[in-house]
Amino acid sequence: MVRLAPAITMTLLVGPVMAGLAMMLLPAFGYLPVLGGETLSLAPWRELFAQPGLWRSVWVSFSTGLVTTIVSLSIVVLFLAAASGSRLDRAIRRLVSPLLSIPHAATAFGLAFLIAPSGLISRFISPALTGWERPPDLLIVNDAWGLALMAGLVLKEIPFLLLMSLAALPQLNPEQRVMMARSLGYRPTIAWFKAVLPALYPLIRLPVYAVIAYASSVVDMAMILGPTLPSTLSVSVLQWFHDPDLTRRFMASAGAVLQLGVTLAALATWWGLETLVHRSMQHWIERGNRRGGELPLRIAGRGLILLTTLTAFAAIGGLALFSFAGFWRFPEALPQDFVVVHWLRALPSLQSPLLTTAAIACASTLLALVLVLATLENEYRRQILPSRALWLLYLPLIVPQIAFLFGLVVAAESLGIRPQLGLVVAGHLLFVLPYLYLSLAEAYRRLDPRWFQLSRTLGVSRLRTFFQVRLPLLLAPILTAVAVGLAISIGQYLPTQLLGGGRVTTITTEAVSLAAGGNRRLIGVWALVQAVLPLIGFMLAIGLPRLLWANRSGMRGAP
Known part of the structure; x- marks a missing residue:
């Protein structure tokens, strides 16, 4: 066995x-x-390309995969460079597994409750800072560009990439690498970027690709946070698959192939970006800059990881608050009473x-x-x-x-x-x-x-x-x-x-x-x-x- x-x-x-x-x-x-398709045909593709808003769906899916990965990876790398060995580093390491465990749908609902026009953030700052007595007429959740969807995915993918990075780091002996760079006069954050990151990225390349693939084809979070008219390509494919007209499954299959192509295109684009960044970093390393930009990088690394961590927990706290909320009129920050009837x-x-x-x-x-x-x-x-x-x-x-x-x-x-x-x-x-x-x-x-x-x-x-x-x-x-x-x-x-x-x-x-x-x-x-x-x-x-x-x-x- x-x-x-x-x-x-x-x-x-x-x-x-x-x-x-x-x-x-x-x-x-x-x-x-079994559905009457006896010969090969391009009819499913003609029907697919005739769907209104198709290319908008393709673009949102493609951009979501790339933007989510860029933001998530940047925050993880900045955190590891800026906070290694600190109290914040130890605290986040203890929280990474619980954060990873929060399901995507729960994170999406929690974020929606935070950022919606009548959500918690709007309630806490109104009317004192905004003057709003009613929820503003703004399309924040389900926006056409998929920004809310990207934000929700970033909250979920940061713990995953961080966990994969923490698993890979012991193979590199990062403390020794940073110590050697510091002996040459480099500041700690700059030393990590120049001595550790080039060796770390090849070890986490596959997890990064997995993030691109998931973000460009996600369904559950896209149904909650993503655009609706048109929806992302993966959501559209699922809708076609469940259509009562079974012949639309041919078009759904063509849509699934197109989704695979979108994901492959996102991966190919990322590979091209890898090449550009590699050349840029080589030039940056050879220049020998030992101190420039260290303070902004350290502030960004610690501040962004704190922001995302607090947002994730606030999202779950928002779920709990709404589940026990009684009568709650906007812009009141808290419900007038708490009930268990729900x-x-x-x-x-x-x-x-x-x-x-x-x-x-x-x-x-x-x-x-x-x-x-x-x-x-x-x-x-x-x-x-x-x-x-x-x-x-x-x-x-x-x-x-x-x-x-x-x-x-x-x-x-x-x-x-x-x-x-x-x-x-x-x-x-x-x-x-x-x-x-x-x-x-x-x-x-x-x-x-x-x-x-x-x-x-x-x-x-x-x-x-x-x-x-x-x-x-x-x-x-x-x-x-x-x-x-x-x-x-x-x-x-x-x-x-x-x-x-x-x-x-x-x-x-x-x-x-x-x-x-x-x-x-x-x-x-x-x-x-x-x-x-x-x-x-x-x-x-x-x-x-x-x-x-x-x-x-x-x-x-x-x-």
């Missing part, structure tokens, strides 16, 4: 993506016999989606954990260095979900597989497995091998050594990785919606469906439940090791 684990893992990741892409291409060119009304309908969400998250995370542990154990036993094929882990994250998941639905229907819970679990596994591997791999590799050598000299088998030595020592990292996996599964919208055929309802699908209703109290209840579920997982990941190893302080955070 251990030897087969890498092959099984890669097959489970690559196979569905490739099959989904293949089954997406055929209907895109008119071939889908929770009482929602509780009967929460039970079934909550149980389904927990079942899917636990099943997909458990399967992913078994595969990841077996893969890493095989890597250790055979003394294999991380393979160049590691980029395949990112394949489900780099290929737009709307593209290959739509193809998987077509493949399942062709095989007579009906939408069901098991199919949704398999879909979630595609996204949980990469995150769980990336969360656990570094801790697994850093564990001191002498523990196992000592165990083997006492005659203990490899299997018993794995269960009685390695797993207890890795309990804290494993539980943290499991919490990340649960959070990723809980936040999945598109795999649940497509592979479940609308019949599998989770907290996330129900919360997103409420976006069209505009009932902030009810949305606050559902979105807050969605946000709290992953946090429970992280609380258990932190508390259980301390409880189980109460008399062994060295074990609580091992390795």
Whole structure:
């Protein structure tokens, strides 16, 4: 089993993506016999290009992918350069996993409640600073340029890129690099940019590409924060896919292919920008500037990370406030009273989606954990260095979900597989497995091998050594990785919606469906439940090791 684990893992990741892409291409060119498409044709593309506002949708999707990545990566890099080793650095490191755990939809709803014309920010500054007695007639949420969508994505992608950067930094010994640069007279922030960043970026290139792919094709956040007339391309494709007229699935397939092209174009543009920035940085490094611009960079690095962190927590606080709000007239900063009636009304309908969400998250995370542990154990036993094929882990994250998941639905229907819970679990596994591997791999590799050598000299088998030595020592990292996996599964919208055929309802699908209703109290209840579920997982990941190893302080955070 251990030897087969890498092959099984890669097959489970690559196979569905490739099959989904293949089954997406055929209907895109008119071939889908079950719907009467017997020959190849360009009719779906002609119908697609005739859709009003198509190129506006394409442009918003393309620009969202690039702008979100530029802003998110810039803030992460500035923070790492400006705050390494400081109290702020240690505080943000502790918060990065909980911030990553907040689902995209919950973040989107929380941000919408903050920045809407009648949102919290407008209420807190009115009428004293604005003179507004009524909400201003401004299109902030669902703006035509997708600025609100970009802001929401930035809040979510910063923790992801920061976590990937923190996982990669130990390979570089950044303290030594900065110390050597400082001995040549460079200020700390400038030293980090010149000595650490050029070596760090190649290690996080794939996560950056994953951010571009996700931001350019996101569905759930785009339905909440994105433009509506026209909507982003991925949202339009989903609407065509669910159209009662089944023949529009041909056009939906063509739209999914176009979405793949948009994402590839964004990735190609980013590659070109990489080349330009690389040449510019080379010139900057060779100039030898040791102090210029250090203070603005340090202020920006610390200020921007604080702003985004506080905004993320304020967004979740806004969900809680609205979920308990009674009568609340604009521009009052707080409700006149707090009530639980919204929770009482929602509780009967929460039970079934909550149980389904927990079942899917636990099943997909458990399967992913078994595969990841077996893969890493095989890597250790055979003394294999991380393979160049590691980029395949990112394949489900780099290929737009709307593209290959739509193809998987077509493949399942062709095989007579009906939408069901098991199919949704398999879909979630595609996204949980990469995150769980990336969360656990570094801790697994850093564990001191002498523990196992000592165990083997006492005659203990490899299997018993794995269960009685390695797993207890890795309990804290494993539980943290499991919490990340649960959070990723809980936040999945598109795999649940497509592979479940609308019949599998989770907290996330129900919360997103409420976006069209505009009932902030009810949305606050559902979105807050969605946000709290992953946090429970992280609380258990932190508390259980301390409880189980109460008399062994060295074990609580091992390795």
